[in-house]
Amino acid sequence: AQRVTQPEKLLSVFKGAPVELKCNYSYSGSPELFWYVQYSRQRLQLLLRHISRESIKGFTADLNKGETSFHLKKPFAQEEDSAMYYCALSPRDNYGQNFVFGPGTRLSVLP
Amino acid sequence: DTGVSQDPRHKITKRGQNVTFRCDPISEHNRLYWYRQTLGQGPEFLTYFQNEAQLEKSRLLSDRFSAERPKGSFSTLEIQRTEQGDSAMYLCASNQAVKGGELFFGEGSRLTVL
Numbered sequence: 047a048q049r050v051t052q053p054e055k056l057l058s059v060f061k062g063a064p065v066e067l068k069c070n071y072s073y074s075g076s077p078e079l080f081w082y083v084q085y086s087r088q089r090l091q092l093l094l095r096h097i098s099r100e101s102i103k104g105f106t107a108d109l110n111k112g113e114t115s116f117h118l119k120k121p122f123a124q125e126e127d128s129a130m131y132y133c134a135l136s137p138r139d140n141y142g143q144n145f146v147f148g149p150g151t152r153l154s155v156l157p
Numbered sequence: 158d159t160g161v162s163q164d165p166r167h168k169i170t171k172r173g174q175n176v177t178f179r180c181d182p183i184s185e186h187n188r189l190y191w192y193r194q195t196l197g198q199g200p201e202f203l204t205y206f207q208n209e210a211q212l213e214k215s216r217l218l219s220d221r222f223s224a225e226r227p228k229g230s231f232s233t234l235e236i237q238r239t240e241q242g243d244s245a246m247y248l249c250a251s252n253q254a255v256k257g258g259e260l261f262f263g264e265g266s267r268l269t270v271l
Contacts, residue, residue: 055197080259089160090200090248090262132199134260144213145190145250145260147199 048073050135050148058154059123067118067151069107069133079109079116080134082147090132093118103127123155161263163249169269170239177235178266182251189232190260191224192248193217200248206232207254239270 049072059065071077081093094102096109096116107118116133133148162181170176182189188207192200203222204214208229218224221239226232236243246265252258 050199052199082260089264090250092259095259134199144202144205146202147192149197149199 048077048135048137048144048146050133050146052131052133052148052151054151055149056152056154058156060156061125062122065120065123065127065153065155067131067133067153069116069118069148071114071116071133071135073114073135073137075137078136079107080136080145081105081107081116081118082132082134084130084132086129093131123153125155125157128153128155161249161251161261163247163263163266165266166264167267167269169271171271172241173238175235175237176239176268177233178247178249178268179231179233180249180251180263181231182249183261184230186251186253186261187229188252188254188258189226190250190252191232191234192250194246194248194265195244203234236268239268241270244268244270 051070053068079096082090083093084090105120107116109116130150130152132150134145136145164179190205191203194200202215203218204224206226209226221237224234246267248265249263250260252260
């Protein structure tokens with residue numbers, strides 16, 4: 047069975063500081079990893095996915111299969127980055143496509 | 158198309174009552190998912206449909222829960238004989254049946270069982 051862990055419930059950083067939100071997963075097959083974000087009073091939305099290898103709003107994430115991690119990074123945090131961040135996994139080799147989410151990390155960017 | 162919509166947004170009910178939530182997915186999406194989210198937790202998978210077929214159900218989905226998607230468009234999630242532990246946000250999401258397809262979420266239906 048697949049599992050996603052996010053060790054930090056809350057992460058506080060000052061504006062302009064680097065930020066890293068950690069995500070580890072367990073899955074025996076070939077996973078696809080995502081980061082979803084939920085801003086205050088908004089619906090959950092996709093931030094980025096590992097197969098696209100894009101930088102969205104200055105965030106990047108690299109899939110490390112050896113460490114089974116998919117940490118989210120941004121070199122200079124902005125106040126508007128404050129939100130809940132959820133790491134999610136979908137099995138690429140299973141047509142069932144059951145997305146599994148981590149418990150989330152609340153990022154608070156202080157002025 | 159305004160995205161995934163859910164109704165009602167909030168529901169307060171007494172223990173033992175039945176409740177039903179509706180989800181209208183993005184029109185061209187053939188997959189529809191139901192998730193439950195409680196405070197401090199990420200979304201937990203309940204069930205999903207491809208067109209009208211219910212393809213997977215979580216063990217979280219007790220026999221008091223039933224979901225339907227009769228014509229492959231909107232879906233309903235019914236909870237019978239509600240319990241206080243059912244209080245949660247019920248999220249609906251949809252996507253196209255391609256591998257790696259992004260989930261598009263609704264705003265959720267918040268259930269409070271008194």
